[in-house]
Amino acid sequence: DAGVxxxxxxxxxxxxxxxxxxxxxxxxxxxLFWYRQTMMRGLELLIYFNNNVPIDDSxxxxxxxxxxxxxxxxxxxxxxxxxPRDSAVYFCASSxxxxxAFFGQGTRLTVV
Amino acid sequence: QKExxxxxxxxxVPEGAIASLNCTYSDRGSQSFFxxxxxxxxxxxxxxxxxxxxxxxxxxxxxxxxxxxxxxxLLIRDSQPSDSATYLCAGSDRGSTLxxxxxxxxxxxxxxx
Numbered sequence: 001d002a003g004v005x006x007x008x009x010x011x012x013x014x015x016x017x018x019x020x021x022x023x024x025x026x027x028x029x030x031x032l033f034w035y036r037q038t039m040m041r042g043l044e045l046l047i048y049f050n051n052n053v054p055i056d057d058s059x060x061x062x063x064x065x066x067x068x069x070x071x072x073x074x075x076x077x078x079x080x081x082x083x084p085r086d087s088a089v090y091f092c093a094s095s096x097x098x099x100x101a102f103f104g105q106g107t108r109l110t111v112v
Numbered sequence: 113q114k115e116x117x118x119x120x121x122x123x124x125v126p127e128g129a130i131a132s133l134n135c136t137y138s139d140r141g142s143q144s145f146f147x148x149x150x151x152x153x154x155x156x157x158x159x160x161x162x163x164x165x166x167x168x169x170x171x172x173x174x175x176x177x178x179x180x181x182x183x184x185x186l187l188i189r190d191s192q193p194s195d196s197a198t199y200l201c202a203g204s205d206r207g208s209t210l211x212x213x214x215x216x217x218x219x220x221x222x223x224x225x
Contacts, residue, residue: 033213042217043156043200056212091155093213100146101213103155 004094004104012110018080021107023092025073033093033101034067034077043091049075050097082111115139116216118201124222131188133219135201138182145177145184148200150218156200160186191223 005024013019025032032049047057052069060067064083069075079086087110095101118135125131137145144163148156162168162175162184174187184203188195198218205212 035215043215045212045214048212093156095213100158100161102158103148106155 004092004102006090006092006104006107008107009105010108010110012112013082015083015111016081017111018078019082019086019109019111021077021090021092021109023075023077023094023104025075025092025094026102027073029094029096030072031095031097031101032069032075033095034075035091035093036088037091037106038088046077079109082109084111087111116201116203116214118199118216118219120217120219122220122222124224125191127191127193127223127225129191129223131191131195131221131223133186133188133199133201133221135184135216136182137184137203139203139205140179140182141205142203144204145175146202146204146213147173147175147184147186148202148215149195150198150200152197188221191221193223193225196222 007022030051034046035043036046037043046059047067048055049069065079067077089106089108091103091106093101093103115138116135147160149159150156160173160175162177165177165179168175172189176185198220200218201216202213
């Protein structure tokens with residue numbers, strides 16, 4: 001199994017632009033987490049899906065952030081418009097409900 | 113708000129020593145706990161999971177859970193320089209179907225030769 005796959009690995013964009021981060025879950029997993037990691041705030045949970053349904057989005061910073069699961073194996077996290085304070089490493093992780101979560105390689109986002 | 117607090121560190125131990133990493137959690141409903149290791153510039157990697165009170169051993173690693181004290185720890189025996197990383201404690205309310213996974217800030221460990 002290739003594990004959780006995220007793309008792109010690095011993204012540099014200008015303030016105000018739309019950014020889309022992508023995540024492919026491990027085959028057979030049904031839970032999906034999006035996290036943001038910064039030095040200041042550590043690893044923050046943004047949103048959690050179970051069986052394609054958003055269960056907890058209380059960590060989504062504001063309306064500029066949105067996440068979807070169009071099918072059972074794929075998710076996107078969109079930021080529109082992006083701001084410099086959104087610069088961070090974004091991770092997705094997948095699991096089978098009630099078991100351990102496995103992380104993707106992350107996307108390093110820089111908004112200038 | 114569920115929270116996990118870790119001893120802030122950084123922690124520095126000599127090669128061959130025991131490294132002790134600790135965390136406490138605020139939500140008594142939390143059922144499952146995990147330790148992840150994160151090397152600089154890399155993604156978190158699962159190293160231990162623990163679901164019931166007591167100790168769980170895997171090679172040089174021992175995880176300990178005390179639900180009454182809301183305390184989780186990780187012991188690394190015979191520490192090696194390759195163990196130098198940030199260790200993240202995580203909790204989950206996976207006793208329900210919700211399964212939200214939340215992390216502490218991490219403890220940076222350095223093992224010097």
